[in-house]
Amino acid sequence: MSTQSGPGRDQLDPILNAVVRERHRLINLAYRLLGSLADAEDVVQETYARWYAMSTQRQQAIESPGAWLTTVASRICLDLLGSARARRERYVGEWIPEPLPEPTEWINTRSDGITTDPADRVTLDESVNMAFLVVLESMTPAERVAFILHDVFRYPFAEIAEIVGRTPAACRQLASSARRRIRASQAPATPTARRAAIVRDFKQAWEAKDIEALIGLLDPDVTAIGDGGGLVNAELRPIEGSERVARVLVDVAGRAPGLTILERTVNGQPGLVVQAAGVSLTVIAFDIADDRITRVWSVRNPEKLRPWTID
Template sequence: MSTPSEAGHDPFEPHLSAVVDERRQLINLSYRLLGSLAEAEDAVQETYTRWYAMSRQQRQAIESPGAWLTTVASRVCLDVLGSARARRERYVGAWIPEPLPDRTEWMSGRADGGAEPVDPADRITLDESVNMAFLVVLEAMTPAERVAFILHDVFRYPFAEIAEIVGRTPAACRQLASSARRRVQAARAPEAATARQAGLVRDFKEAWQARDIRALVDLLDPDATMTADGGGMVGTVLRPVEGGEQIAQYLIHIADKAPGLTLLERTVNGRPGLVAQHSGVTVTVAAFDLTGDRVTRIWAVRNPEKLRPWTEYGES
């Protein structure tokens, strides 16, 4: 069976370039819908498989290949989201969306760039709709809410088209998106400016490296929460650690138990974050939610299966 990269420029496939060019859009959409880069890539592969499973005549009869691919990818993701709830219930500990690197940083080994750019089709546009806080809120939504909200509010699809995807009326889809929007707005807190976020994360890193518990407590909101995701594959806390003092104590405990841990400042889902490496291997990726001059939430992903993109794009 042909794939987009194998199909070549067939003169009898007038829509081929448009089909191939949709890959980046489909990955962007699927990652936001699923919160997992691996699952997003699988969903997009399944979408292309269905495209090339049709006869040439059937493909040529499709007026808008992009719309067809988006519809199918959304339906595939909707099915995955439906089964994901059962998988989440069996998951060991907390489930956190898969952290996304800024691959230009990883290609260069530093934050200021300098490497050849990667294929744009393999990158996900980093904006507010992929930051960890946003993705965590999406996880609390029903599959239909999530699809309706992402397609309408992020990708600007009309409710009439969304209705065909989720099998609801346009009015029902409007209500789904409105409900999802209220969830997002209720969870949204005022953010520090990007430069200030980077400075806070740097201060946090330095305090952790110095094992300065007082400095860590000062950087953490008194009601801060830290959630870790090991997926039952590596050791970590199974329940959120609550309270700035408790988080600081836990972090110092981790530093004492793992000598030789290297902390790197990296962009995590479009925001300043930290990556912990041991013997050159990425063992933790931490995303932060920052309000004012304090850290309010930390998401620490330790599940090795979710760290594969960080391993592929390691230090050069």
């Protein structure tokens, strides 16, 4: 963003520059808090709208524009998280966080013809892998905000307390509770190269419709969850057990010939994208422990596949 020079503009330009530079961090924060890029974009837009609605004098009086923007965005997210549970109770089928591609694989043109701003690309790390985001969904809004702000973005509890309306000690307890949930859900880490090899074997077995090979790659207690948002055909409830999951996968492959399965990075980890005629229909993320696939998350809701699709 540029501004014309003139009386008073030299003082304002550094503030504007500081505000604009915060966009990438705000997108990253809001996505981790909400699990939805679309909602994160809306939050950041509303945050900036509130900033620009202030007079120049009020903007200049704010000591740290970045801290102000973070506080406002976090409070908006906290309000949205409070209503999200009610909204997701009305959601048709299972709700899975929106999957994101590797930045180099990001589709730049959205369906409305608008080029995606590189600032809107979420930095992929361990705090956005699908298993992590799914655990975040089980937390209370205050737990999630306290944990993400402190453990991921390194905000002090004194500042978090002002955002969530609790004492610093209460926020410390919220983050500690969230941390216990994360630890309880985590399996020993599988090296990325090994994860990629398992996903590749899964892809090849699926393409070959080899039920026995699929069963061998799946944990006996594997759970497969699909998110179609009621807009496309998808399993409305989780599928459990390696044999049942394998048979459903083979059935899907048999009913939809001509599908192309691509190895892609999904939320920072090896995953798959299913396409037909170049259009991404499904994005699949995995959780892996002890060389077996323990969770399969399949996102088919078209609204969540915007970064993966060119219309």
